[in-house]
Every structure is written in C-alpha cells, then in structure tokens.
Amino acid sequence: MKVHFISIGGSVMHQLAIALSKKGYRVTGTDDEIFEPAWGNLKEAGILPAQIGWDETKIQPDLDAVILGMHARADNPELLKAKALGLNIYSFPEYIYKESLHKKRVVVGGSHGKTTTTSMIMHVLKKQNRAFDYLVGAKLSGFEQSVNITDAPVIICEGDEYPASAIEKKPKFHFLYPHIAILTGIAWDHINVFPTFEFYLEQFIIFINRIEKGGMLIYNESDKVLANLVSNNIRDDIQYQPYQVPPFTIENGLTTINIGENKGPLSVFGNHNLMNCLAAYYACAELGVTAIDFLDAMKDFTGAAKRLELLEMNDTMSIYRDFAHAPSKVKATVQAVKQQFPKRKLYGILELHTYSSLNVNFMNEYKGALDDLDASVVFYAKHALEIKKMPELPVQKVMEGFDKPGLIVMNDKNELEKWLLTIPNHDANILFMSSGNYDGLYINSLAKAIIHHHPEGSQ
Structure with a gap:
C-alpha cells in the first residue's frame, strides 16, 4: 500500500503515518510546518519530509490513498492534483474506518470524558493482554503512540465531534460506525463550530443512527439532555445500556467503586470519573472482560495526561x-x-x-x-x-x-x-x-x- 499524508505534522496525523509505516505501508507526507514532538517522531520513524512545504510531485497515480489533515486548506496544490488524478482522498477518520472494516469498533463520543473513558478501556485490555488497535486524543502512559493500526480484531476510538478535514466538514465521529458506542454527555461548548445548540444536538442523533445493527449504545442517563435525546431517537435494532454514578465510598482520600457484587479501589476520583469507569466497564464486558478482571486492572489507572x-x-x-x-x-x-x-x-x-x-x-x-x-x-x-x-x-x-x-x-x-x-x-x-x-x-x-x-x- 502506498499512502501520502497532506499535513503529516499534525498531532494525530503523524501518529497514523508512523503506525502505517510500522505496518509495512510505503508512507510519504508533506507539511508547511512541523514542530516537536512530531518532527522527532517522524525522523525516528524514517518518514520525515526532506523539506518543508507542499510538493505536487509526491502526488502520483499509483497512490492507494491520500489522507488529508485538518491543517490543509481546500486550495492546497497537492489536494487539487489528487482530485484531478481521481485518487482516493480520505479525511483522518474516514481512513481509520477503511482500516477497521473487519474489526469490532468501539467509539467513545460525548462532550466530555472521551479521552479518559477511551484510555480506561485501553488500559484494561492491555492488562488483559488483548490485541487491539486504538485512536485516542492524548499521550497515555504505557502506550508509545496515540494511534495504532495493526491486524488486531478490535479498535478502540475516541470519537471527536469536530470537523473531519478542510473539505469534509462533518464531525469525525460520523465516519466510524461503531458496534459498541458510548455517549458520556452533551454540553454545547464549541460555538465557533456549532452555532446553535440544536445543530450541535443533531450531530449526536446522526452518530446514534450510525451504530451498526445489532450494536450497543452505552449512555449517561444522568445527563438530562442526552437521556432526552436517546429516548426521542430509539432504534429497535440496537441494545441500550444506561449508566450513572455507581455506588462508591471515600476513605482517607481513596475511592472504592462497586460494580455489581464486586468492589475495587481506584487511583482516580470524582463523580465524572466514576461514570467514565462504569461506561468503560460496560464496553469491556461486551468484549468479554469480567467485572473482577476489570476492577483488578483499574487499580493502577492514573488517568490521561492533564486530566486531574x-x-x-x-x-x-x-x-x-x-x-x-x-x-x-x-x-x-x-x-x-x-x-x-x-x-x-x-x-x-x-x-x-x-x-x-x-x-x-x-x-x-x-x-x-x-x-x-x-x-x-x-x-x-x-x-x-x-x-x-x-x-x-x-x-x-x-x-x-x-x-x-x-x-x-x-x-x-x-x-x-x-x-x-x-x-x-x-x-x-x-x-x-x-x-x-x-x-x-x-x-x-x-x-x-x-x-x-x-x-x-x-x-
């Protein structure tokens, strides 16, 4: 496979480029600016562009895919040439979906708690020695990259509601078609992207409608806006798993969570993290992880960077x-x-x-x-x-x-x-x-x- 990245220096773009290079793909890329840590990471992987700037000669008819980053504008010369040649052009999430067509897809969406919930699932699966791919919006302890694409049977994705690329204005999470979906809550806080609250809500309705038939929606029922949205858009071909703050105790600053008959101490705390934890458990349970194993793995989960x-x-x-x-x-x-x-x-x-x-x-x-x-x-x-x-x-x-x-x-x-x-x-x-x-x-x-x-x- 030959893949070219327009705007390879992006924080997740360069991670995907490295992952595909490790997978054995022939990867090229360009950008008009590349900063650390992307510069050093790309150099170490042997795919740092020879010079900074756009280069139309890199766009050749034999490319299998051109991946377009958010930083690239609609009049980008490489993009215009790729269009003229009729090449397959993908936004980042569209390409992730292409690579995960035959995987079980878990997608965590919502206005808050996405990164933490995604990283909780990843942490548990890693402790269970499960093979999985992932896409997450932060650097996590124990993971070299924030994106990994292999031949694993499962992929865990943080589902962002921001636009996918300069030419694809739809939210990223609309392109991932989950089998297991999580919605952590809805709070309108992107007025520069979503001018009205109604327009913002509509994006989540579309996401729910893109869950694969036979799939599951795990959602925070204590969020009234989300609970109302779910009840008004019920599908009869998927399962629903509501959640809220689980039973817990705090003793000397240490939180212990209850899941069913099982209890376990956590290194993280706060009602929002307890809800994130329960949502992660329901997703892991769908992937075959028991409550005992889940709680045992969660003991040493300390959170994503800059999250408490x-x-x-x-x-x-x-x-x-x-x-x-x-x-x-x-x-x-x-x-x-x-x-x-x-x-x-x-x-x-x-x-x-x-x-x-x-x-x-x-x-x-x-x-x-x-x-x-x-x-x-x-x-x-x-x-x-x-x-x-x-x-x-x-x-x-x-x-x-x-x-x-x-x-x-x-x-x-x-x-x-x-x-x-x-x-x-x-x-x-x-x-x-x-x-x-x-x-x-x-x-x-x-x-x-x-x-x-x-x-x-x-x-």
Whole structure:
C-alpha cells in the first residue's frame, strides 16, 4: 500500500503515518510546518519530509490513498492534483474506518470524558493482554503512540465531534460506525463550530443512527439532555445500556467503586470519573472482560495526561492540573476535588483560552461553575485574544458571567504567580484548569515552589 499524508505534522496525523509505516505501508507526507514532538517522531520513524512545504510531485497515480489533515486548506496544490488524478482522498477518520472494516469498533463520543473513558478501556485490555488497535486524543502512559493500526480484531476510538478535514466538514465521529458506542454527555461548548445548540444536538442523533445493527449504545442517563435525546431517537435494532454514578465510598482520600457484587479501589476520583469507569466497564464486558478482571486492572489507572493530573503533594496538600475549560467540565472537576477532600480549602485557577471561553457572549454559561471553590481566579492573557483576533474581554463582563462572590480576575502572569505563592502549603488543595499554559507560566516548577514555600503565618 502506498499512502501520502497532506499535513503529516499534525498531532494525530503523524501518529497514523508512523503506525502505517510500522505496518509495512510505503508512507510519504508533506507539511508547511512541523514542530516537536512530531518532527522527532517522524525522523525516528524514517518518514520525515526532506523539506518543508507542499510538493505536487509526491502526488502520483499509483497512490492507494491520500489522507488529508485538518491543517490543509481546500486550495492546497497537492489536494487539487489528487482530485484531478481521481485518487482516493480520505479525511483522518474516514481512513481509520477503511482500516477497521473487519474489526469490532468501539467509539467513545460525548462532550466530555472521551479521552479518559477511551484510555480506561485501553488500559484494561492491555492488562488483559488483548490485541487491539486504538485512536485516542492524548499521550497515555504505557502506550508509545496515540494511534495504532495493526491486524488486531478490535479498535478502540475516541470519537471527536469536530470537523473531519478542510473539505469534509462533518464531525469525525460520523465516519466510524461503531458496534459498541458510548455517549458520556452533551454540553454545547464549541460555538465557533456549532452555532446553535440544536445543530450541535443533531450531530449526536446522526452518530446514534450510525451504530451498526445489532450494536450497543452505552449512555449517561444522568445527563438530562442526552437521556432526552436517546429516548426521542430509539432504534429497535440496537441494545441500550444506561449508566450513572455507581455506588462508591471515600476513605482517607481513596475511592472504592462497586460494580455489581464486586468492589475495587481506584487511583482516580470524582463523580465524572466514576461514570467514565462504569461506561468503560460496560464496553469491556461486551468484549468479554469480567467485572473482577476489570476492577483488578483499574487499580493502577492514573488517568490521561492533564486530566486531574497530580503535580505535587504532601500530607495535607495536593496540587492538580486539569484540561477542563468548558463550563460543564470545570464544574465537574471542581466538585470532584472538593468531594474527595471536603475539609481542605480549595483554590482554583481557571484560564480562559479557547474561542468559546474568550467570547463575551459565552460568559453566562460559566455561572455556577466555580461555586465549590473557596478561592477562585479567572485568568486570561491579552495575548491570547490578539492571536485569535478577538475583541477585548472586559473584566466586568467576566465577573457578571461567573457571578461568583470574591472572584479575582487577572491578565498578568506575574501577578498570578505572586498570588499563588501566598497560598499556605497545608490544609489546602490547588486546582489549575486550562487547555493552555497561562501565558507561559511554568506550572510544574510553580507547584514545587508552592509545596515548599511557607508564607508568613502559615506554619
């Protein structure tokens, strides 16, 4: 097989390129920019382009497939030539489906918890020594790549609702046709892609209708929007498995989950993670994993990168970083940490970094999201607004939207650093929430400084 990647430097594109190269395919690719870690990964695999830039000579009639990344525009010269030659052109998810036609496909969709639920399933199957392929949106401990394509009989996919490519605007998860589907919940937080809530809902209805006949939909029934959507779109040719928060106990900061008659300790915590865990169990059960084996495997699952990631801790303080940025995710993450350590004061720092979160018209969506914090900061860099070519976001509008007494709004990373170093390093937890990097603040080294820092009067 000869496969060419237009925009090979993408975070998942280059991973697929490496996976196909390992499978024995002849892989070429181009891009107008390639950064680390893609550069080093492609070089090590021996498929780094000889020069940066588009190269029409790479588009030849003998190519079996041309895979088009999100970064490539509709007027890309290689794409235009591939079209003129009548070659098979695929978006990333379309090609994943082509490679998994004869596999059992598990697809995890939903507005939140996709990466964690997908990685839980992968973790369990790996511990069970099962052969499987996968596609996941983060680097996971124990897995070299975030994409793997072999001759395994099963594939586990994170199903993203963002557009598939520059010429294929439909959501990625519409192309995967699962046998086992999971929907974790629905929260409209991509107003730049889905202009109305109704349009966003429609994407999930289409996804449900693309589950293979005889398949199963595992869905979060505690999400009222999702439960309503499912009940209004019932199919008689698939099975339904609802789930919600399973029975559990917390003792000395350690969570134990109950699945049927079986119990097991978890390294992760919070209602959202307990629900992710139960959804993962139902998928694994469909693949033949018992509850006992599932719980045994889950003991040492520590989560995907930046998902309630523990940065530093001492006997009475823990500092976490989480990818949360959308209102529903922020609220769930804050509640999880507060529930786990109810007696500790909880400091939360939320960075507004995405198009939606920096949009003045979206601020009211955050009302109540920070209510469980004892001290809260909302940070956003003026630089982020400039890069995204967005208008100024007035501090007063942020205050009104969040409607949180005592909220501090900051735009200067140095001011934020000074504030953080005033936090006592005992009887408290700190929660960093962002999909960005706080305008270049080194959170890891700052967490170390906070743990070892003793503000006056805190000892």
